[in-house]
Amino acid sequence: MVPATALVVGRTADVRPDLVHAVRGAGLRVRSVAAADLESDPSLAGRPDVVLLSASLGLRRVALLSGRLAETGARRSALVFADGDLTALETCVRAGFDYLTPPYSSSLVRGRLTAAWERGELVGAVELLAVESTVREYERDLSLTHDLQAGFLPESLPRPSGWELAARLRPARLVSGDFYDAFELSDGRLGFVVADVCDKGLSAALFVALIRTLVRHTAERFPDDPWQDGAGPLVHAVVDTNRYLARNHLRQGYFATMFFGVLDPRSGSLLYINCGHLPPELARADGTRASLPPTGPAIGLLPDSEYHLGHAVLLPGDVLLAYTDGVVEARDLYGGQFGREALMAAVVPGRSAAALLDGVDEALRGHVDGAEQSDDITMLALRRQGVPDDAAGPAGS
Numbered sequence: 001m002v003p004a005t006a007l008v009v010g011r012t013a014d015v016r017p018d019l020v021h022a023v024r025g026a027g028l029r030v031r032s033v034a035a036a037d038l039e040s041d042p043s044l045a046g047r048p049d050v051v052l053l054s055a056s057l058g059l060r061r062v063a064l065l066s067g068r069l070a071e072t073g074a075r076r077s078a079l080v081f082a083d084g085d086l087t088a089l090e091t092c093v094r095a096g097f098d099y100l101t102p103p104y105s106s107s108l109v110r111g112r113l114t115a116a117w118e119r120g121e122l123v124g125a126v127e128l129l130a131v132e133s134t135v136r137e138y139e140r141d142l143s144l145t146h147d148l149q150a151g152f153l154p155e156s157l158p159r160p161s162g163w164e165l166a167a168r169l170r171p172a173r174l175v176s177g178d179f180y181d182a183f184e185l186s187d188g189r190l191g192f193v194v195a196d197v198c199d200k201g202l203s204a205a206l207f208v209a210l211i212r213t214l215v216r217h218t219a220e221r222f223p224d225d226p227w228q229d230g231a232g233p234l235v236h237a238v239v240d241t242n243r244y245l246a247r248n249h250l251r252q253g254y255f256a257t258m259f260f261g262v263l264d265p266r267s268g269s270l271l272y273i274n275c276g277h278l279p280p281e282l283a284r285a286d287g288t289r290a291s292l293p294p295t296g297p298a299i300g301l302l303p304d305s306e307y308h309l310g311h312a313v314l315l316p317g318d319v320l321l322a323y324t325d326g327v328v329e330a331r332d333l334y335g336g337q338f339g340r341e342a343l344m345a346a347v348v349p350g351r352s353a354a355a356l357l358d359g360v361d362e363a364l365r366g367h368v369d370g371a372e373q374s375d376d377i378t379m380l381a382l383r384r385q386g387v388p389d390d391a392a393g394p395a396g397s
Contacts, residue, residue: 003049003113008032009065010054010083018104019052019081025106026113035065045069050113052100055080055089062092079116157182160190160265166353167380168361170373177204178324178378179212183220185233190265191219194322194380195258196277198298207254211299214241215260231271231309234262238273238299238307245300255300259292259322261382268314268384273307275299278325283349285317292320316386319349319356326375330364333371338364353381 006028008015013034023030031046035057038044045051051069053062066078080092081100093099098116100109157165167180177197185191193215197204215237222233238260245255257277263270274280276298279291296307314320323343330338346363347356357379364377 003028005029005046005048006031006050006052006113007045007048007069008052009035009038009057011035011056013037015054016081016083016104018102019100019109022104022106022109023052023113026110028113035061038065039068042068050116051078053078053080053097054083055092055099056083056085058088059091059095062097063095066097079112153179154182158184158190160184160263162385163190163263163265164353164383164385165190165192165381166357168357168378170377172326172373172376176376176378177208178326178376179208180322180378180380181212181216182380183216185219185262186222188265190263191216191233191260192263192322192380192382193258193260194277194280194324194378195256196324196326196376196378197256198254203252204254207249207252207256210249211241211245211256211258214244215258231262234260234271234273235307235309238275238296242275242299242301242305242307243303246303246305249300255298257298261320261322263314263382268318270312270314270320272310272312274310275307278323278328280320280322281344281347282312282314282318282320283344283347285315285349287349289344314382314384316384317349319347319351319353319381319383321347321356321360322380322382324376324378326373326377327360327364327379329375330368330377331371331374332367332369336367338367342367349383353383356381356383 006023008020008023008030010016010032011034013032015032020030020032031048033044035054051066053065055062057065062080069078079098079100080089082089082102089099089101100112153169157167159165165182167182169176169178169180177199178195180192180194182190182192195211197207197211218240219233219237222236258275259272259277259280260275261270261272272292273296274292274294275296276294279293282290282292284290290312292310292312295310297305328338328340328343342363343360346360348359351359360379
């Protein structure tokens with residue numbers, strides 16, 4: 001292949017008739033344009049195969065024009081030509097520009113332009129390969145991060161006698177800024193977490209891994225609980241994780257909302273700390289509803305943030321749903337949000353934990369109706385099995 005079109009740029013549009021004649025004689029279609037006109041309207045360049053710039057414009061102007069032409073999609077093959085000032089030509093050549101010098105003959109011009117065009121094509125191909133390689137490397141890293149993050153989610157959820165636990169996570173991208181976790185503590189209590197890092201994508205996924213590790217490590221390795229009610233692992237896990245994040249990662253600007261609950265499966269007593277997270281919904285078997293509001297700020301903002309304990313009791317047939325904002329903020333094709341009311345309508349206490357999440361998922365998909373998912377969606381449902389005791393009445397929350 002050989003170049004087919006050339007753009008000649010000089011101080012005026014009427015530039016070096018001998019050069020224009022030689023380029024035409026080499027078989028190329030030629031257009032000439034004044035540098036000032038091209039600077040004010042880069043679209044005048046079109047998409048030439050090669051560009052010839054007058055060295056008399058000066059190195060700075062030649063370099064700026066060459067860069068601007070590359071941005072508009074013009075070929076990378078840019079040469080300078082002598083237009084009466086050989087010193088200016090020498091300056092451009094020393095800066096790395098290919099060049100043409102008089103006398104301009106069609107055969108010599110054709111050879112020089114073809115060589116410059118081929119080099120430009122080769123450079124473009126190499127740069128494209130480098131970009132493709134970088135993209136493939138990024139996608140590989142992203143896939144590895146996805147696999148790593150999937151490994152941080154529990155392979156199976158604990159199943160305390162008399163209880164059901166189910167969870168769903170649907171990322172908006174390949175990796176998620178949400179996570180959930182559930183694990184048994186040393187005294188037989190059940191710890192469970194739903195959290196949302198303030199961003200999405202790769203960097204948020206790395207913070208997810210960090211937060212999940214800190215929370216679980218601290219809670220699982222906490223010594224004998226002086227309160228004997230599960231508060232020790234809960235308080236220390238939240239306070240220590242918050243302090244670490246705020247002291248070591250505040251400059252990255254990441255924080256997370258989190259709900260962390262500790263359940264006594266024998267009594268149904270639930271202690272929790274809600275770190276600025278959306279209030280989980282407690283749907284009772286008797287038809288009443290309650291929510292578990294925040295008891296402290298998001299983690300990672302201030303090292304000395306204060307967190308308070310919340311308390312609820314789940315009776316037989318009661319179900320607790322914790323979720324992230326991607327659920328209630330899911331949008332349809334017209335931008336309308338799913339909303340809390342629609343979510344509550346889909347929460348039916350008589351269903352199993354898994355069936356309840358299926359119902360919410362079905363309602364969500366019906367609302368979104370093909371619209372692109374814009375945020376991570378995470379839900380965790382905890383249900384106490386059994387038939388409610390009418391004589392007992394609802395417990396406080």
